Amino acid sequence: MREKLRLGVYPTPLYKLENISAKYGRNIWVKRDDLCGVALGGNKVRKLEYLLAEARAWGCDTVFTTGGAQSNHAMLTAACAARLGLRCVLLLKKRGVTEHRGNLVLNDIYGAQVRFVDTDSYEDIYAEMDRLSEELEQEGHKAFHIPVGGSTPLGAVGYADCVQEIAEQLPDHGASLGHIVSATGSGGTTAGLLVGTRRYLPHVQLTGIGVDTDPFEDIVPQLAYGAAGLMGCGLERVPGDFQMVYHVGQGYAIPNPEDTPYIQELARLEGILLDPVYTGKAWSGMLKLLQEGGLGGRGDILFVHTGGAAALFAMDLA
Numbered sequence: 001m002r003e004k005l006r007l008g009v010y011p012t013p014l015y016k017l018e019n020i021s022a023k024y025g026r027n028i029w030v031k032r033d034d035l036c037g038v039a040l041g042g043n044k045v046r047k048l049e050y051l052l053a054e055a056r057a058w059g060c061d062t063v064f065t066t067g068g069a070q071s072n073h074a075m076l077t078a079a080c081a082a083r084l085g086l087r088c089v090l091l092l093k094k095r096g097v098t099e100h101r102g103n104l105v106l107n108d109i110y111g112a113q114v115r116f117v118d119t120d121s122y123e124d125i126y127a128e129m130d131r132l133s134e135e136l137e138q139e140g141h142k143a144f145h146i147p148v149g150g151s152t153p154l155g156a157v158g159y160a161d162c163v164q165e166i167a168e169q170l171p172d173h174g175a176s177l178g179h180i181v182s183a184t185g186s187g188g189t190t191a192g193l194l195v196g197t198r199r200y201l202p203h204v205q206l207t208g209i210g211v212d213t214d215p216f217e218d219i220v221p222q223l224a225y226g227a228a229g230l231m232g233c234g235l236e237r238v239p240g241d242f243q244m245v246y247h248v249g250q251g252y253a254i255p256n257p258e259d260t261p262y263i264q265e266l267a268r269l270e271g272i273l274l275d276p277v278y279t280g281k282a283w284s285g286m287l288k289l290l291q292e293g294g295l296g297g298r299g300d301i302l303f304v305h306t307g308g309a310a311a312l313f314a315m316d317l318a
């Protein structure tokens with residue numbers, strides 16, 4: 001098994017959403033990975049516990065990563081790298097909200113170097129990362145590259161661990177879990193959840209709600225096989241173990257007017273904040289699916305809250 005750092009505060013809370021369950025006529029639970037204890041919380045911390053352990057093991061003193069201008073992954077990389085005494089360089093796409101708001105404020109607080117790259121292609125950004133790393137190497141540094149979203153097989157192992165944690169929490173709660181649902185943005189979280197459900201909760205079905213249009217039906221299993229290989233457990237798939245449903249609206253990172261009432265409802269009934277880019281789309285997509293009968297007739301539902309609240313300070317709900 002790969003080395004892992006302890007960066008978050010785990011286990012994160014898991015509990016039933018009583019008001020929402022009563023309203024929708026189905027038991028709906030939440031796994032609060034937004035409360036994982038680093039910055040404003042979020043799913044990237046579980047991935048970074050593995051990725052930054054590897055950076056350390058390789059003797060790197062600098063971490064590069066990338067994402068959109070308001071990337072939660074980039075911000076959490078900055079937060080975790082700072083704690084480990086690693087220099088953090090963020091090459092962010094010059095797209096979306098590039099004013100000094102939301103996660104860009106937090107990146108500065110955590111002392112990351114932010115550079116905007118005017119491109120739509122991550123390949124251009126990875127080429128720039130290579131170039132900057134070579135420069136740093138000549139000055140005696142060693143850089144570790146984390147791809148967008150931290151979605152590598154190693155990062156995904158963090159979400160297999162999350163399912164193990166859920167499986168350990170369930171007996172205390174009396175949940176009869178049938179489904180796990182979460183946002184899919186670059187695929188690593190859903191991939192880890194797939195490995196984890198097959199291994200620790202094999203009767204549970206997994207639904208990824210795509211908030212971008214990438215072909216996650218292929219990306220998720222590919223990452224999942226890689227993660228299972230690293231865990232040395234293999235991945236035995238069965239029909240119906242995983243479905244992808246897309247709820248993108250007008251595009252990635254564009255708030256969707258249909259989601260606003262669902263975001264407000266969860267805030268007002270349960271006190272929980274969702275963001276308009278990831279969790280708001282996933283939550284609203286999940287409830288629509290439930291109402292259409294797309295989450296089967298039986299079994300409790302668990303929504304994995306993956307964080308993202310900083311977006312609420314960078315953009316308005318639609």
Ligand SMILES: Cc1ncc(COP(=O)(O)O)c(C=O)c1O
Pocket residue numbers: 042043071072073149151183184185186187188189190278279306307308309
């Ligand atoms: C708040 C939030 N939720 C969900 C996701 C999606 O996770 P993944 O990229 O592993 O698919 C992200 C990714 O950036 C995120 O920031």
